[in-house]
Amino acid sequence: MTTTVPATKRKQRTLSLRDRAVRFAEMITTPLLPADYLDIISPLRSGADLRGRIEAIHPETRDAVTVVIRPGRGWRGHTPGQYIRIGVDVDGVRQWRAYSMTSPGDRPDGCITITVKAIPDGTVSNFLVRRARAGTVIQLDQATGDFVLGEQPPAKVLFVTAGSGITPAMGMLREVVQAAGAVPDIVMVHSAPTPQDVIFAGELRMLARQGQLRLIERYTDAEGLLDIATIGDVVEDWAEREVWACGPTGLLDAAEAHWTEAGIADRLHTERFRPTVLVTGEGGSVTFSKTETTTEADGSTPLLDAGEAAGVLMPSGCRMGICFGCVAPLREGAVRDLRTGDVTTAVPGDGVLVQTCISAAAGTCDIEL
Amino acid sequence: MTATINDPTAHLTTEDIETLGRELDAIREQIVASRGERDAAYIRKVIDAQRKLELASRAVLLFSLFPPAWLVGTAGLSVAKILENMEIGHNIMHGQWDWMRDEKIHSTTWEWDLVSPSEQWKHSHNQLHHTYTNVIGKDNDLGYGIMRVDENQKWYPLYLGQPLWNFVNACFFEYGIAAYDLELGKNLQKRRRQDPDFRARAKRVGEKIRAQVTKDYVVHPLLSGPSALTTLTANFTANVVRNLWTHSVIMCGHFPEGVATFERRSIVGETRGQWYLRQMLGSANISGSPLLHLMTGNLSYQIEHHLFPDLPSNRYAEIAPKVQELFERYQLPYVSGPLPKQVASAWKKIIKLSLPNGFFDKASEAAKPANLLKLIPGLASAEPKQPVRTAA
Ligand SMILES: Cc1cc2nc3c(=O)[nH]c(=O)nc-3n(C[C@H](O)[C@H](O)[C@H](O)COP(=O)(O)OP(=O)(O)OC[C@H]3O[C@@H](n4cnc5c(N)ncnc54)[C@H](O)[C@@H]3O)c2cc1C
Ligand code: FES
Numbered sequence: 001m002t003t004t005v006p007a008t009k010r011k012q013r014t015l016s017l018r019d020r021a022v023r024f025a026e027m028i029t030t031p032l033l034p035a036d037y038l039d040i041i042s043p044l045r046s047g048a049d050l051r052g053r054i055e056a057i058h059p060e061t062r063d064a065v066t067v068v069i070r071p072g073r074g075w076r077g078h079t080p081g082q083y084i085r086i087g088v089d090v091d092g093v094r095q096w097r098a099y100s101m102t103s104p105g106d107r108p109d110g111c112i113t114i115t116v117k118a119i120p121d122g123t124v125s126n127f128l129v130r131r132a133r134a135g136t137v138i139q140l141d142q143a144t145g146d147f148v149l150g151e152q153p154p155a156k157v158l159f160v161t162a163g164s165g166i167t168p169a170m171g172m173l174r175e176v177v178q179a180a181g182a183v184p185d186i187v188m189v190h191s192a193p194t195p196q197d198v199i200f201a202g203e204l205r206m207l208a209r210q211g212q213l214r215l216i217e218r219y220t221d222a223e224g225l226l227d228i229a230t231i232g233d234v235v236e237d238w239a240e241r242e243v244w245a246c247g248p249t250g251l252l253d254a255a256e257a258h259w260t261e262a263g264i265a266d267r268l269h270t271e272r273f274r275p276t277v278l279v280t281g282e283g284g285s286v287t288f289s290k291t292e293t294t295t296e297a298d299g300s301t302p303l304l305d306a307g308e309a310a311g312v313l314m315p316s317g318c319r320m321g322i323c324f325g326c327v328a329p330l331r332e333g334a335v336r337d338l339r340t341g342d343v344t345t346a347v348p349g350d351g352v353l354v355q356t357c358i359s360a361a362a363g364t365c366d367i368e369l
Numbered sequence: 370m371t372a373t374i375n376d377p378t379a380h381l382t383t384e385d386i387e388t389l390g391r392e393l394d395a396i397r398e399q400i401v402a403s404r405g406e407r408d409a410a411y412i413r414k415v416i417d418a419q420r421k422l423e424l425a426s427r428a429v430l431l432f433s434l435f436p437p438a439w440l441v442g443t444a445g446l447s448v449a450k451i452l453e454n455m456e457i458g459h460n461i462m463h464g465q466w467d468w469m470r471d472e473k474i475h476s477t478t479w480e481w482d483l484v485s486p487s488e489q490w491k492h493s494h495n496q497l498h499h500t501y502t503n504v505i506g507k508d509n510d511l512g513y514g515i516m517r518v519d520e521n522q523k524w525y526p527l528y529l530g531q532p533l534w535n536f537v538n539a540c541f542f543e544y545g546i547a548a549y550d551l552e553l554g555k556n557l558q559k560r561r562r563q564d565p566d567f568r569a570r571a572k573r574v575g576e577k578i579r580a581q582v583t584k585d586y587v588v589h590p591l592l593s594g595p596s597a598l599t600t601l602t603a604n605f606t607a608n609v610v611r612n613l614w615t616h617s618v619i620m621c622g623h624f625p626e627g628v629a630t631f632e633r634r635s636i637v638g639e640t641r642g643q644w645y646l647r648q649m650l651g652s653a654n655i656s657g658s659p660l661l662h663l664m665t666g667n668l669s670y671q672i673e674h675h676l677f678p679d680l681p682s683n684r685y686a687e688i689a690p691k692v693q694e695l696f697e698r699y700q701l702p703y704v705s706g707p708l709p710k711q712v713a714s715a716w717k718k719i720i721k722l723s724l725p726n727g728f729f730d731k732a733s734e735a736a737k738p739a740n741l742l743k744l745i746p747g748l749a750s751a752e753p754k755q756p757v758r759t760a761a
Contacts, residue, residue, distance in 0.1 A: 027588045030580045031480035032420075036473075040420055092409030094470040291477055311467030313475055 043137050046073030050140045052086075055111055057132060060199045064117040064164065065129050066102060071112055071140055078112065078143030080104055080171035081244070081271075085317065086114070087139030090127045094139070097124045098318045100168035100246075100271070101143060102200075104175040115199060117164035144323065147244065147271040149176070153184050154242040158235060160228070160255060162191035162220075162247030166199050168271055169244060177212050187235050191218040191226050191247070228254040239264060246271040275320040275358050279341030284361040288312045288369045289331060303335065303356040303367060312369055314356060321358035330354045333365025377629065377702055378646060389699055390642030393676055396691050400680050409469050411683045415456055415663075416474070423449035427589060433599035446607040448664075451614055453482045455666025460682045462491050467679075484578045485547040489570060493550045499678050503623055503651030504631045509549060510623065517722045519630045524725045531723040532716070542612035547574050614664070617712050618655070622671040624715035625653045627704040648675035649696065654689075654705035661708065662686065672703065 025034040035048060043051050052069040059065050069086075078084070083100045099114035107113075118129040149157070149172050157176075159169040169188065176183060192198045198217060208215040216234050218226050228251065231238050239262055245255045252270045259268040283298035286306055291313075297306035304326055307314040317325020321339060329351035336343050336359065343362050346352045351368065378386075426445030433439040458481030460466070466474045480487050493509065501507035505519055516535065517528045538545045548554075551574060556567050585604040593600040629650040636647070655661065655669035662669045662685075670685035673692055680688070696703040706714070721729040734740060 027583055030584050031482055037420055037424060040417060091405040092469055308470060313472050313477060
């Protein structure tokens with residue numbers, strides 16, 4: 001980029017003028033920030049922390065709903081397949097969870113949607129499915145994730161999904177069918193317990209009837225779990241397709257094994273909703289040194305959950321080990337990676353960075369938060 | 370554990386004290402288990418109302434040249450500052466709302482509208498005062514290190530001035546708190562003044578004072594244009610009103626007659642039950658209406674607050690009858706009274722202890738009308754037959 005000198009100067013001056021205005025506003029509101037007062041009037045304004053308002057909640061199946069959210073002015077848009085984090089207050093406690101976006105990139109009304117399936121005893125999913133009301137303001141984060149079709153969707157696509165794992169695929173599907181130009185050749189293999197449990201069933205079956213999609217539904221209550229090794233029986237050209245798979249751990253692990261065996265692992269893209277916990281062990285006493293809080297945690301509770309339960313403000317992201325949004329220094333002690341069982345130890349002065357969402361105490365430990 | 374005067378716990382066995390502790394733990398558990406949406410809505414509502422009140426009052430003060438505007442604006446701003454410091458700031462910094470995990474309403478992020486930086490106040494208040502409640506020489510809240518608060522403290526002529534110090538401290542209480550959080554008395558000695566940690570903290574206090582003073586005495590007056598001077602006096606008045614109010618409320622928490630103080634050695638090896646007991650005996654409540662409780666930041670439930678400093682303040686009213694029942698059952702004195710009575714009682718103690726032991730009683734005895742009459746010859750027979758008891 002080239003700019004003429006005067007323009008740069010002018011830019012700097014307006015910038016510093018703006019800075020000065022901000023600083024002056026801060027002098028008026030200290031010790032609070034101007035935003036603290038503006039939030040009372042307009043929580044979704046530009047420049048505010050990103051929030052959204054629930055505009056509507058549509059039932060999908062008996063235990064799944066689609067939540068329509070109007071994001072605040074700071075929303076930077078998303079690519080279908082990506083996920084967002086939302087922070088909702090359940091029983092007065094702020095809970096952050098990740099949800100895949102099910103809306104295409106540009107809904108005319110500017111809203112975005114997520115689709116949530118209630119899981120037994122799930123705090124946030126049950127709240128959203130059964131108790132949340134339109135009008136509620138929730139916290140949002142910008143969309144993120146690389147489970148996307150890419151600039152140029154491939155000519156042949158295969159979605160392998162199960163249960164709520166349909167959500168990111170639905171976002172992508174909606175995007176490609178509404179886009180101008182050639183629609184790729186898409187096959188979807190979707191598993192659900194019964195026909196009634198298929199989220200988006202009506203829309204999917206209609207797309208199939210219109211010839212935009214080849215839909216293969218598998219009802220696991222009657223037919224049993226899909227054996228991914230036999231995918232070739234239903235999708236003959238599976239090996240020629242670029243694949244996006246999302247569902248329970250068992251399905252994804254099997255898919256990875258199958259595609260690796262076929263030597264085409266690079267064609268397979270997977271999205272996991274929760275980490276695979278492999279090993280747990282003895283817990284210990286966890287100290288969050290900056291907050292001066294100490295709590296007892298067992299060997300299977302992630303440090304993230306333990307800290308939150310103790311009232312510590314824990315940074316977090318996907319809560320399953322992929323985004324590194326939860327990383328904090330381990331000052332001293334030992335923690336265990338729940339996915340691998342690897343134990344990380346630190347002595348004072350080390351400050352080893354650990355992911356709190358997939359690490360549990362392995363004895364006494366001190367986290368610098 | 371022994372309280373220094375007339376041990377009110379003499380009738381309790383060690384076992385009693387531990388049972389009492391377990392009963393209090395049960396009350397705590399009950400509240401923790403039922404914290405929820407209603408409580409979260411409460412604190413958000415108070416914060417929302419406080420901010421609107423502050424904005425509105427400051428807006429009215431833009432026209433403070435007109436006396437009615439000055440009056441309304443000053444009153445509103447005083448109330449807003451009191452709410453911010455007491456029901457909101459003090460309680461948030463105690464971690465009463467940390468369970469909500471809202472980073473905007475969290476003990477680690479809140480900065481209050483007072484010259485003392487939150488970080489330093491939290492240390493001196495939460496860690497020192499709440500741990501060493503009413504332990505002479507350990508709890509600096511007892512007389513802020515400059516006053517005589519117990520008969521067992523040696524009297525010096527300097528203490529004659531303590532009613533005056535106390536009044537000055539009340540007017541400029543926020544600066545008193547800042548100085549006391551810095552432990553200024555101790556740290557101003559030459560050697561300690563150089564301590565980098567002290568200097569960093571002092572710098573932080575300096576910055577906070579500058580920001581607060583600039584806001585109230587420069588920026589807002591300037592914004593008021595022709596009303597600059599009157600806005601300045603309004604803001605000054607609001608700060609002083611807030612100072613006097615908070616000082617009075619806080620004095621009522623530990624100073625009134627009937628509240629016990631403790632010796633340093635009495636807390637060595639203290640158990641949880643004994644700690645609870647010290648909090649029970651070392652605090653006093655203020656009785657009154659819901660509005661009074663709100664304006665004191667529920668520190669009117671000082672006893673409940675000291676037992677459970679991190680439970681949400683809106684729940685103290687519900688805990689109080691249960692705690693009171695424990696006091697009765699364990700035959701302990703639950704000190705409580707209306708605000709004017711408790712303030713008077715605290716002041717009386719401060720005046721009394723500014724004099725050598727016994728002096729106050731003698732003087733007030735002599736000042737009784739009946740005794741004054743004695744001084745008049747020929748009227749000696751007017752002396753009452755009953756011995757006069759002074760209110761102790
Ligand atoms: C990138 C990403 C995208 C996601 N997209 C979606 C989506 O589009 N739709 C959707 O419904 N969910 C999605 N999730 C899962 C979602 O974030 C939550 O984990 C889920 O809603 C459960 O949260 P909860 O608070 O209800 O359960 P919690 O209260 O956190 O958990 C309750 C119990 O359920 C178990 N559990 C947690 N998660 C699952 C799970 N996924 N399946 C089975 N048991 C579980 C826990 O171990 C615990 O025992 C996504 C997760 C990630 C990481
Ligand atoms: S929260 Fe994403 S890696 Fe831990």
